[in-house]
Amino acid sequence: MSGFKAQWRWLSxxxxxxxxxxxxxxxxxxxxxxxxxxxQMSELASTIRCPQCRGQAVSESDVAIAREIRAxxxxxxxxxxxxxxxxxxxxxxxxxxxxxTPDSGGFxxxxxxxxxxxxxxxxxxxGLAFQRWRAEAESMQAATEADRELVASLRRKKL
Amino acid sequence: MRHRAAIxxxxxxxxxxxxxxxxxxxxxxxxxxxxxxxxxQIGPDFTGPTIGGGEFSLREHRGDWVVLNFFASWCVGCxxxxxxxxxFSERHANDNxxxxxxxxxxxxxxxxxxxxxxxxxxxxxxxxxxxxxxDYSVTAxxxxxxxxxxxxxxxxxxxxxxxxxxxxxxxxxAFSAPAPDPVPAN
Numbered sequence: 001m002s003g004f005k006a007q008w009r010w011l012s013x014x015x016x017x018x019x020x021x022x023x024x025x026x027x028x029x030x031x032x033x034x035x036x037x038x039x040q041m042s043e044l045a046s047t048i049r050c051p052q053c054r055g056q057a058v059s060e061s062d063v064a065i066a067r068e069i070r071a072x073x074x075x076x077x078x079x080x081x082x083x084x085x086x087x088x089x090x091x092x093x094x095x096x097x098x099x100x101t102p103d104s105g106g107f108x109x110x111x112x113x114x115x116x117x118x119x120x121x122x123x124x125x126x127g128l129a130f131q132r133w134r135a136e137a138e139s140m141q142a143a144t145e146a147d148r149e150l151v152a153s154l155r156r157k158k159l
Numbered sequence: 160m161r162h163r164a165a166i167x168x169x170x171x172x173x174x175x176x177x178x179x180x181x182x183x184x185x186x187x188x189x190x191x192x193x194x195x196x197x198x199x200q201i202g203p204d205f206t207g208p209t210i211g212g213g214e215f216s217l218r219e220h221r222g223d224w225v226v227l228n229f230f231a232s233w234c235v236g237c238x239x240x241x242x243x244x245x246x247f248s249e250r251h252a253n254d255n256x257x258x259x260x261x262x263x264x265x266x267x268x269x270x271x272x273x274x275x276x277x278x279x280x281x282x283x284x285x286x287x288x289x290x291x292x293x294d295y296s297v298t299a300x301x302x303x304x305x306x307x308x309x310x311x312x313x314x315x316x317x318x319x320x321x322x323x324x325x326x327x328x329x330x331x332x333a334f335s336a337p338a339p340d341p342v343p344a345n
Contacts, residue, residue: 051194051298064231064264065298068289075290093296094194110177118174125167 041074044083048073048090049100057100194296195315202227202306203294205261207284210274215259215282217306223255224331225306228322229297231265232273236301240321241277247324248281255308256331259284263292263300305330 035043045059050066058066058073069090076086090098102111202225206216217225228244230237248258260283262270270285284291295304295312301321305314313334316322 064300065292068264068292071289072293090293093196093293095196114174114177121170 037074037077040077040083041070044073044077044086045070047087047100049098051094051098194298197296197304197312198315200312201310202304202312203291205284205291205294207288207291208286209282209284210271213282215284217259217310220257221310222308223257224308226256226258226327227295227304227306228258228260229263229292229295229300229302230260230270230273231263231300232269233265234300236319236321237273238277239319240301240303240323241279243321243323243327244281245277245279247327248279250324250328257281261288261291263288263297263302303327305334307334 042059046057048058048069050056050058050061050063050069052063052065053061056066058069060066073086076089081089087099102109202217204216204218206214206218209215226247228240230241244258244260251258258281260279260281262283262285265285267285270283274283295302298317301316301319303316303322304312305327307313314330316326
């Protein structure tokens with residue numbers, strides 16, 4: 001019976017892991033279907049920094065340069081340019097800092113990697129701690145006759 | 160047990176230190192800073208209809224000094240500098256210096272009214288000009304660029320007070336001067 005319980009416990013962990021990984025993969029791969037040009041423009045404009053503003057995306061600003069960039073993005077999308085091509089145009093004109101999302105390569109790529117590694121380490125540490133507590137709990141032997149005698153004698157003394 | 164706690168503390172400290180390092184070395188340019196990516200590059204070509212029915216093509220002005228001015232009717236600095244641009248265009252009516260204005264972040268109607276009100280006889284582009292501004296890394300008007308006869312952007316003026324006729328002439332003289340001979344090695 002305990003073997004069946006252990007197997008069932010492992011199976012539930014494996015199932016949970018499969019569901020978790022599947023959800024992450026589907027979430028990451030899903031593109032939400034075909035986007036309209038307006039949606040594509042808004043999405044792209046939210047990743048480009050307004051050159052005249054303080055930490056604001058082009059999609060959020062109404063200054064002249066932001067309006068012109070939004071219009072230009074719409075024109076480029078209509079002309080069939082890809083998101084990467086359009087972003088590259090702005091990087092060429094205004095420098096890498098025009099893009100609000102950090103670069104995924106080089107030293108800056110650590111911004112993406114470090115949180116994942118930290119989360120992995122934290123989960124591993126919690127798992128190890130649980131394992132140790134369980135081992136400690138299992139290593140405790142059942143009370144012997146001598147233990148019961150000791151408790152009973154102490155009780156008698158107290159009374 | 161203490162040993163493990165020390166290791167855990169060291170890992171946390173290392174991760175924090177890494178974040179601090181990332182923040183310290185990241186690009187902190189966040190606001191309205193001037194963009195000079197275009198300097199020393201060949202000015203992107205553009206062609207378009209001008210006020211009054213003509214057409215302007217930058218390519219056709221290779222061999223001339225070109226002063227490329229971005230403006231808008233709502234821009235106070237553009238109004239301040241406009242008489243200076245008129246003065247500059249009159250000074251260079253008969254030599255190889257070409258002034259061209261390009262509307263940025265405005266409507267054609269208002270840009271036309273701006274020129275009707277303040278004057279100016281040089282080529283001015285008002286139709287579909289947003290792309291030209293982006294090609295020249297414009298951030299906010301007024302911005303003026305000086306393009307050398309070889310087609311290279313050599314200088315950029317920014318700021319709410321705009322340019323002056325004398326300032327433009329001084330820049331042309333400065334950039335016309337031949338580069339000094341290299342200092343011989345001892």
